[in-house]
Amino acid sequence: MEQSREKVFLIGVFWGEESKNHFDETMLELERLADTAETEVVKIIVQTLKKPNTSTYIGKGKLKEISSQAKSHRVKTLIFNNNLSPSQSRNISNHSRCNVVDRTELILDIFARHARTKQAKLQVELAQLEYAFTKLKRMWKHLSRIEGGIGFRGPGETQIEIDRREIRKKTQLLKQKIKEIEVTSHTKRKLRKEFTSVALVGYTNAGKSTLFNKLTQENRYTADQLFATLDAKTRAIRLPDGNQVVVTDTIGFIRELPPKLVNSFHTTLMEVREADLLLHVVDVSQPNLMDFIGSVQEVLKEIKCDDHNLLMVFNKIDKTASLHFKFLKKHLQNKFPDSVFISATTGEGMDVLQAKIVEFLHRSNNLIGLAVPSELKNLIAFIREHAEVHEERFLPEKNDLLMSVKISRQILPNIQKQIEDFKLKKYIDS
Numbered sequence: 001m002e003q004s005r006e007k008v009f010l011i012g013v014f015w016g017e018e019s020k021n022h023f024d025e026t027m028l029e030l031e032r033l034a035d036t037a038e039t040e041v042v043k044i045i046v047q048t049l050k051k052p053n054t055s056t057y058i059g060k061g062k063l064k065e066i067s068s069q070a071k072s073h074r075v076k077t078l079i080f081n082n083n084l085s086p087s088q089s090r091n092i093s094n095h096s097r098c099n100v101v102d103r104t105e106l107i108l109d110i111f112a113r114h115a116r117t118k119q120a121k122l123q124v125e126l127a128q129l130e131y132a133f134t135k136l137k138r139m140w141k142h143l144s145r146i147e148g149g150i151g152f153r154g155p156g157e158t159q160i161e162i163d164r165r166e167i168r169k170k171t172q173l174l175k176q177k178i179k180e181i182e183v184t185s186h187t188k189r190k191l192r193k194e195f196t197s198v199a200l201v202g203y204t205n206a207g208k209s210t211l212f213n214k215l216t217q218e219n220r221y222t223a224d225q226l227f228a229t230l231d232a233k234t235r236a237i238r239l240p241d242g243n244q245v246v247v248t249d250t251i252g253f254i255r256e257l258p259p260k261l262v263n264s265f266h267t268t269l270m271e272v273r274e275a276d277l278l279l280h281v282v283d284v285s286q287p288n289l290m291d292f293i294g295s296v297q298e299v300l301k302e303i304k305c306d307d308h309n310l311l312m313v314f315n316k317i318d319k320t321a322s323l324h325f326k327f328l329k330k331h332l333q334n335k336f337p338d339s340v341f342i343s344a345t346t347g348e349g350m351d352v353l354q355a356k357i358v359e360f361l362h363r364s365n366n367l368i369g370l371a372v373p374s375e376l377k378n379l380i381a382f383i384r385e386h387a388e389v390h391e392e393r394f395l396p397e398k399n400d401l402l403m404s405v406k407i408s409r410q411i412l413p414n415i416q417k418q419i420e421d422f423k424l425k426k427y428i429d430s
Helices: 020-036 060-072 086-096 103-114 118-135 141-145 154-191 208-216 259-264 266-273 289-302 322-335 350-364 377-386 412-429
Strands: 006-014 039-048 077-080 099-101 196-202 233-238 244-249 277-283 310-315 339-341 367-373 388-395 400-406
Touching: 006 020, 006 060, 020 039, 020 103, 039 060, 060 086, 086 099, 099 103, 103 118, 118 154, 196 208, 196 266, 196 289, 208 233, 208 244, 208 277, 208 310, 208 350, 277 289, 277 350, 310 322, 310 350, 322 339, 339 350, 367 377, 367 412, 377 400, 377 412
Parallel strands: 006 039, 006 077, 077 099, 196 244, 196 277, 277 310, 310 339
Antiparallel strands: 233 244, 367 400, 388 400
């Protein structure tokens, strides 16, 4: 028997400082987030204000109206499109007798639902605890009855400090466990350094996991919902020219991604930071896709990846009306000359995408000269297998093989080190 969904009201406040279109989009996104959290949205309530009410965020009259409607509809949870202060959450909850959830708490709840691996679960729990820590002050109802009523003296503050101490201890433990996983992840990334790495980034539900499946012939979980997958997954693929690259699917971004999540998912985002090429996957069927592109660019800047090699991949062309798409494609090609248009579902355009990745590899591999001692036969064989050899010439006076090659910058340092170590050892022995 299917479990009944929790009934909720969605509440947004329009300040007039942002565009109405942007506000409407954030409310639509809140609705999708609520659906992903498996709730039943009974009503969407919007209020226009010049500035937030310091004690209740929304107006007192609107809060009274919401409380009455929540009671008549048997709604026990109010979800706000913005983040609330601890006192605002408490005051709204006291008046409405409802559970109050802000935007960050809703996203954290979805992450907790979708975390599958040990790493993801630890990262989400850490983010939840760190956010809870900021919410502790004055959250207890009995504080108002303490003499002085400020919350800095007496048993109420003692209770807060006890909880804070427990959160600090648990946070440190989680950070230590995550650090241990980071060491393992770092080792795995080091082992992949000889290959060019490609990371899929983009707004949540842009089709990254579907594209990952198409590129790698995997069967990674996909769903038409926000944050369907949280864990980074990496697989090696062979391109049409015979070169091998590793492809990583990463978590989706969203408007105003909570900083606590960015910090907690440091290990996952390292896959993005260390990638040689980013494929920015965009849902081209979205009416305001430039806003989504801007949101992703903001997160990339925040994690210091805005200077990476990047290829725009406009996905879901199968969901776009042909006449509209003709004009949209021309506009996007003018704005993003180095871009491709695909459908990860049908496979249309995948050959063009792979050709673009091959083109990037050829551009990134510079022609260099290597003087390899002829005794290093295994290294010479390795270079011939992993590099594009343009010329070879034997230098009898040095017993070196001079090789002019195009080679990945990931494996070049290791090759140069082997040559230097060999020549140093030869010099010492002589």
